[in-house]
Each structure stands twice: as structure tokens, then as C-alpha cells.
Amino acid sequence: MGELNDNELTAAIKELTEQNDSLSLAIQRTRLSVKRLRLEYAVLLERLENRINKDPSLHYDEPLPTLASFKANLLMSLPTSRSRKRRAKEKRDPNLPKRPTNAYLLFCEMNKEKIRQEHAASNLDMTKVLPEIWKNMDEEAKKPYYDLYNADRLRYQREMTAYSQTKTVEEPNVDVKNESGNDEEDVDEPEPEVDGDGMDVNDSDVTRLDDGIVDAASSAISSEM
Numbered sequence: 001m002g003e004l005n006d007n008e009l010t011a012a013i014k015e016l017t018e019q020n021d022s023l024s025l026a027i028q029r030t031r032l033s034v035k036r037l038r039l040e041y042a043v044l045l046e047r048l049e050n051r052i053n054k055d056p057s058l059h060y061d062e063p064l065p066t067l068a069s070f071k072a073n074l075l076m077s078l079p080t081s082r083s084r085k086r087r088a089k090e091k092r093d094p095n096l097p098k099r100p101t102n103a104y105l106l107f108c109e110m111n112k113e114k115i116r117q118e119h120a121a122s123n124l125d126m127t128k129v130l131p132e133i134w135k136n137m138d139e140e141a142k143k144p145y146y147d148l149y150n151a152d153r154l155r156y157q158r159e160m161t162a163y164s165q166t167k168t169v170e171e172p173n174v175d176v177k178n179e180s181g182n183d184e185e186d187v188d189e190p191e192p193e194v195d196g197d198g199m200d201v202n203d204s205d206v207t208r209l210d211d212g213i214v215d216a217a218s219s220a221i222s223s224e225m
Helices: 006-054 067-077 081-090 103-118 126-136 139-170 203-224
Strands: 175-177 183-185
Touching: 103 126, 103 139
Parallel strands: none
Antiparallel strands: 175 183
């Protein structure tokens, strides 16, 4: 899309800061959970060994799991980024309403051909020209594009409300049999809300945040155990 204006840069910085805070909080909580789980596991393991020693009937042929094996199983149970993205792609409903286009992209779509024709001889780089023109526009000039965005955002909210009601009526707690014969509940992931500043929240942003939290949790588990 090219260079961003000051408002877009500020919004991007704010978003990155919030993501960083979320990751830091996730890491802190994971470390506390790991410490608590290690203590609980050690206590339970000791109690189990004591009961086995007192009651021969509870003897088990296989050795009790160690902390190392527990850690390996826990890390292996965490889904990988690729598997999460694959599941998200497979669950994508084609009937989901189209998200609203932000004001800047509307400006680009409506004016790029006109600007390109006006400067055909100059061979302009549109990725640089369009952001510069948008940056130099005053609020009055930008207002029509923000009005279009707000109208499209209301359209999206209406369609999402209707879509949610339709899904509730058509698929009330549908159980689906997977290939192994196990019952699985087919539940669509909730659609993230649209930010009010005219910038759409993309699926890739949510996926990156989710990947970052899980990867951070994995790192925290590895360092703590």
C-alpha cells in the first residue's frame, strides 16, 4: 500500500504496543502456571508413590512418568502454527459478509486510474503517489471516503447480525463424525469486530497474535522446566 500517514503510523504503533503487552502478560501467566503445575505434579507423584508402596494391589508395570516425559508430552500437544492456520482456512465460511474497506483504500480504488492517466507520461510509482496525496488532503476532502466507510461498516454489522441469527437457526449444536469416528462439535470461530478508526482488523493479525502467544507459552514452558 506504500507509505503510511501520521495517523496510520500512530494506529499501527498503538496496535503493536497492545500486542506486545498481551504477549508479555501471556508469558507471565504461563510462567506462573508452569510453576504451580510443577509443584502440583511433584506432590501428586509423591502421594501416588506412597500409596503404591503401601498397597501392593496398586502396583503398575509401567514406570511412573517423569517430569522430562511430562514436559515433552505437553510441548507435543501444543498445536503448530501451520496446523492452526490450516484449520482456520478450512473453517472459513464463504457466506460470511464481506468486511468494510477502510477510507484510505476506498480513496485508492476510486482514484488510482484517474491519477495514473493524468500522469501517464511521468511513469509514477502509485505506491508512493497515493499515500502522499492522501496525506496532504484535509479533513473535508477525506470526509466522503470516511462517510463511505462508515456506511459500509453499518452494512457489515447488519449482515453479520443476520448471518449470526441464520447460523443459530440452521446449525444448533450440530455434531459431526470425524474420520476416526469420534464426535466433534462443528463450531465456527467468532468473527473479530471491526475497529472504529476505519482500519479493518485482518485475520492474519489475529493469527499472528495467537501464534505469538502460543509460541511464547512454549518458550516459557521450556525455560521453566
